[in-house]
Amino acid sequence: MKFSEEKLKKVQEIIERYPEGKQKSALLPLLHLAQEENGGWLSVEAMDLVAGLLQLKPIEVYEVATFYSMYNLKPVGKYLFEVCQTGPCMLKGSDEIINYIKKKLDIGVGETTSDGMFTLKTVECLGACGYAPMMQMGKYYKEHLTPEKVDQIIDECRRTAAQNN
Amino acid sequence: MGRKLLLDKAHIEGIRNYDVYRRNGGYAAVEKAFKMAPADIVEEVKKSGLRGRGGAGFPTGMKWSFLAKPEGVARYLVCNADESEPGTFKDRYLMEFIPHLLIEGLIVSSFALGSNRTYIYIRGEYAWIVDILEQAIAEANQAGFLGKNILGTGFDCQIYVQRGAGAYICGEETALLESLEGKRGNPRIKPPFPAVKGLYDCPTVVNNVETLAAIVPILNIGGEEYAKIGVGRSTGTKLISACGNINKPGIYEIDMTISVEEFIYSDEYCGGIPNGKKLKACIPGGSSVPILPANLLLKTVKGEKRMMTYESLADGGFATGSMMGSGGFIVLDEDQCVVRHTMTLARFYRHESCGQCSPCREGTGWMEKILHNIEYGKGKMSDIDLLWDIQSKIEGNTICPLGDAAAWPVAAAIRHFRDEFEWHVLNPEEAQK
Ligand SMILES: NC(=O)C1=CN([C@@H]2O[C@H](COP(=O)(O)OP(=O)(O)OC[C@H]3O[C@@H](n4cnc5c(N)ncnc54)[C@H](O)[C@@H]3O)[C@@H](O)[C@H]2O)C=CC1
Numbered sequence: 001m002k003f004s005e006e007k008l009k010k011v012q013e014i015i016e017r018y019p020e021g022k023q024k025s026a027l028l029p030l031l032h033l034a035q036e037e038n039g040g041w042l043s044v045e046a047m048d049l050v051a052g053l054l055q056l057k058p059i060e061v062y063e064v065a066t067f068y069s070m071y072n073l074k075p076v077g078k079y080l081f082e083v084c085q086t087g088p089c090m091l092k093g094s095d096e097i098i099n100y101i102k103k104k105l106d107i108g109v110g111e112t113t114s115d116g117m118f119t120l121k122t123v124e125c126l127g128a129c130g131y132a133p134m135m136q137m138g139k140y141y142k143e144h145l146t147p148e149k150v151d152q153i154i155d156e157c158r159r160t161a162a163q164n165n
Numbered sequence: 166m167g168r169k170l171l172l173d174k175a176h177i178e179g180i181r182n183y184d185v186y187r188r189n190g191g192y193a194a195v196e197k198a199f200k201m202a203p204a205d206i207v208e209e210v211k212k213s214g215l216r217g218r219g220g221a222g223f224p225t226g227m228k229w230s231f232l233a234k235p236e237g238v239a240r241y242l243v244c245n246a247d248e249s250e251p252g253t254f255k256d257r258y259l260m261e262f263i264p265h266l267l268i269e270g271l272i273v274s275s276f277a278l279g280s281n282r283t284y285i286y287i288r289g290e291y292a293w294i295v296d297i298l299e300q301a302i303a304e305a306n307q308a309g310f311l312g313k314n315i316l317g318t319g320f321d322c323q324i325y326v327q328r329g330a331g332a333y334i335c336g337e338e339t340a341l342l343e344s345l346e347g348k349r350g351n352p353r354i355k356p357p358f359p360a361v362k363g364l365y366d367c368p369t370v371v372n373n374v375e376t377l378a379a380i381v382p383i384l385n386i387g388g389e390e391y392a393k394i395g396v397g398r399s400t401g402t403k404l405i406s407a408c409g410n411i412n413k414p415g416i417y418e419i420d421m422t423i424s425v426e427e428f429i430y431s432d433e434y435c436g437g438i439p440n441g442k443k444l445k446a447c448i449p450g451g452s453s454v455p456i457l458p459a460n461l462l463l464k465t466v467k468g469e470k471r472m473m474t475y476e477s478l479a480d481g482g483f484a485t486g487s488m489m490g491s492g493g494f495i496v497l498d499e500d501q502c503v504v505r506h507t508m509t510l511a512r513f514y515r516h517e518s519c520g521q522c523s524p525c526r527e528g529t530g531w532m533e534k535i536l537h538n539i540e541y542g543k544g545k546m547s548d549i550d551l552l553w554d555i556q557s558k559i560e561g562n563t564i565c566p567l568g569d570a571a572a573w574p575v576a577a578a579i580r581h582f583r584d585e586f587e588w589h590v591l592n593p594e595e596a597q598k
C-alpha cells in the first residue's frame with residue numbers, strides 16, 4: 001500500500017500540528033488515514049508505512065494499534081455494523097436489535113457475511129444513549145433503531161453496493 | 166424556565182456557521198478578553214465558582230491558577246472531548262450544534278493561560294463532529310480570531326482537533342495526554358498534576374468541553390453574575406444528558422435550583438416515565454456514580470427534597486447518596502432488571518480497563534463473570550458476597566479512578582438491590598429466561 005500525493009500532503013499537514021520533534025503525536029491520526037486508505041483495516045504493511053513516515057520503530061506502531069478498538073487488525077466487510085450494547089442502550093432494546101441483525105444476516109457477533117458485505121460487532125457506549133438503540137456504520141451513527149429501520153439500512157447498503165459494481 | 170447560558174442560541178437556524186453565530190453576539194467574549202490581562206480573566210473564572218464539568222467538579226479558576234509558568238517553557242490547553250462515560254452525551258451536542266461556542270471558549274481560555282497550541286482531543290467515534298469543528302476553526306481563522314497576532318495583541322494561537330481511536334480510558338486526563346503524544350492510553354500516576362507536568366512534560370490545563378464553553382457566558386456576564394445562578398457551591402448552569410426510560414430523552418440545560426423530581430416529571434425536562442410505569446432507580450451522574458432507588462433519589466435520608474446540585478446529589482455519601490458526575494442521567498423503570506444493567510456496566514469497565522493495575526484488570530473481569538452467572542441463573546448466594554469483596558478490594562488500590570468507577574456501581578447495586586441479586590440465585594429457571 002502507498003499514500004497518494006494528496007494524502008502525503010495531508011500527512012505533512014498533520015505532522016505540523018505538533019511542536020518540533022513531537023511527530024509521534026501524529027501516530028493516531030495517521031493510523032486512521034492508513035486504515036481508510038486500506039479498505040477499513042490495518043495490515044502490517046499499512047502499519048509499517050506509518051512507522052516509516054514518522055521514523056518510528058514498527059513495534060511502537062503495533063503497540064499503539066493494538067490498544068485502540070477502532071483500529072481493525074483484520075479485514076472487515078464492506079459495511080461494518082457496530083451496535084452498542086451498554087446499559088442505557090440495553091434499557092431501550094439493544095439486545096433485540098442485535099438478535100434481529102444476527103438472524104437477518106445469518107451471522108454471529110464478530111462475523112462477516114459470506115459475500116463480504118456485512119460485519120457485525122458489538123461495542124460499548126458511543127455517546128448516543130438518548131437516541132438508543134443505535135449503531136455506528138462507518139463515519140455516521142444510525143439511531144432510534146427498530147427492526148424496520150435495520151431492514152431499510154441493509155437494503156440501502158445492498159443497493160449502493162450494486163450501483164457501485 | 167431556568168436561565169440558559171450555553172444553549173440559549175442552540176435553536177437559531179444556521180448557528181453552526183460563523184456568520185450567524187457572530188450576528189447573534191458570538192465572539193464578544195474574545196473581544197472583551199483581549200482587552201483584559203490574562204490574570205484578570207483567571208480571576209473572573211475564580212469568581213464564577215465554575216466547577217469542572219467533566220465529572221470531578223474541581224474548581225476551574227483554582228486549577229488555572231495552579232498552572233506552572235516557568236520561563237521559556239510552552240504551556241498547553243487541552244480540551245477533553247473524549248466523552249465516553251455511559252449515559253453521557255452532552256459534549257457531543259455542544260460540539261455538533263454550536264461548535265463556535267466551544268471555539269470561542271477555547272480562544273479566551275488559551276489567551277488566559279498562554280497556550281499557543283491548543284488541542285481538542287475528541288473520541289474517535291465522533292468522526293463527523295471532527296469535520297464540524299475543523300470547519301468552525303477554519304472560519305475563526307478566516308475572521309482573524311485565530312492565527313498569528315490575534316486582533317493585534319501579539320498573541321498567537323492555533324487550535325487542532327485530535328481524534329482518539331476508541332478507548333474510554335483516554336478520557337482520564339493523563340491517559341489522554343499519553344494518547345495525544347502518540348502512545349497507548351495508560352494513565353500516569355498523579356501527582357504531578359498536568360498543571361505542573363502535562364503534555365510533552367509541559368504545564369497543561371485539561372478541561373472538559375462544557376467547562377470551556379461556559380467560559381464564554383462567564384466573560385460576557387461577569388464571574389459574579391454567573392455565581393448568582395444556582396445554590397451554594399453549585400453555581401451556573403449544567404448540561405444534563407437524560408436517557409433510559411423517560412418520555413423525552415435528550416440534553417437539558419438546568420440552573421442548579423430544581424429538584425430531581427421536577428427534572429424527571431416536568432414536561433420542561435424528561436416528561437415522566439413512559440406508559441405510566443413507576444420509577445425504579447436512577448444513576449444520576451454517568452455510569453461511574455452510585456445507582457439510587459426511587460425513594461433515596463427523590464428524597465435524602467433526612468427527608469429533604471433531593472436537588473440537582475453537586476451537594477444534594479452527594480448527600481448521604483456512598484451509603485445513601487450519589488454524585489453529579491458527568492451529568493449522565495440514566496432512568497430505570499419498574500420493569501428493568503438492576504442485575505442485568507449492572508452486568509452491562511461491569512462488561513464495559515472490563516472492556517475499558519487499560520490493564521496496568523492488577524486489581525482493576527483482574528477485578529473487572531471477575532466481576533463481569535460473576536454478574537453474568539447471577540444474571541443467567543448460574544449464581545450462588547456466596548457469589549453476592551464474593552462480588553462485594555472484589556469490588557471493595559479494587560477501590561482505592563489503582564493508579565487511576567477507573568478501578569473505583571468499576572467498583573462503585575457494583576457496590577451500590579448490591580447495597581440497594583440485594584433482594585434482586587438473591588432472587589436470581591433463588592429462581593435460576595426464571596432468571597435464565
Ligand atoms: N465525562 C466523562 O465521560 C467521564 C467523566 N468521569 C469523571 O471523572 C472524574 C474523575 O476524574 P479525575 O481527573 O481523576 O479527578 P481528579 O479529582 O483527580 O481531578 C479533577 C481535575 O482537577 C485537577 N486537579 C486536582 N487537584 C489538583 C491540584 N492539586 N493541582 C492541580 N490540578 C488539580 C486535575 O488535574 C483534574 O483536571 C470522576 O468523578 C467521573 O465523574 C469519569 C469517566 C468519564
Ligand SMILES: Cc1cc2nc3c(=O)[nH]c(=O)nc-3n(C[C@H](O)[C@H](O)[C@H](O)COP(=O)(O)O)c2cc1C
Pocket residue numbers: 216217218219220221222223225245246247248249250333334335336337338339371372373374376377565566567570
Ligand atoms: C476513567 C476516566 C474517564 C474520564 N473521561 C472523561 C471524559 O470523557 N471527559 C472529560 O471531560 N473528563 C473525563 N474524565 C475526567 C478527567 O480526568 C478530568 O478530570 C477532566 O477532563 C478535567 O476537566 P474539568 O475540570 O473541566 O472537568 C475521566 C476520568 C476518568 C478517571
Ligand code: SF4
Pocket residue numbers: 334351352517518519520521522523525526563564565566567568569
Ligand atoms: S485503574 Fe484500571 S484503567 Fe486505571 S490505570 Fe489501573 S488498570 Fe488502567
Ligand code: FES
Pocket residue numbers: 084085086087088089090124125126127128129132134251252253
Ligand atoms: S449506552 Fe449505547 S450509546 Fe451510550
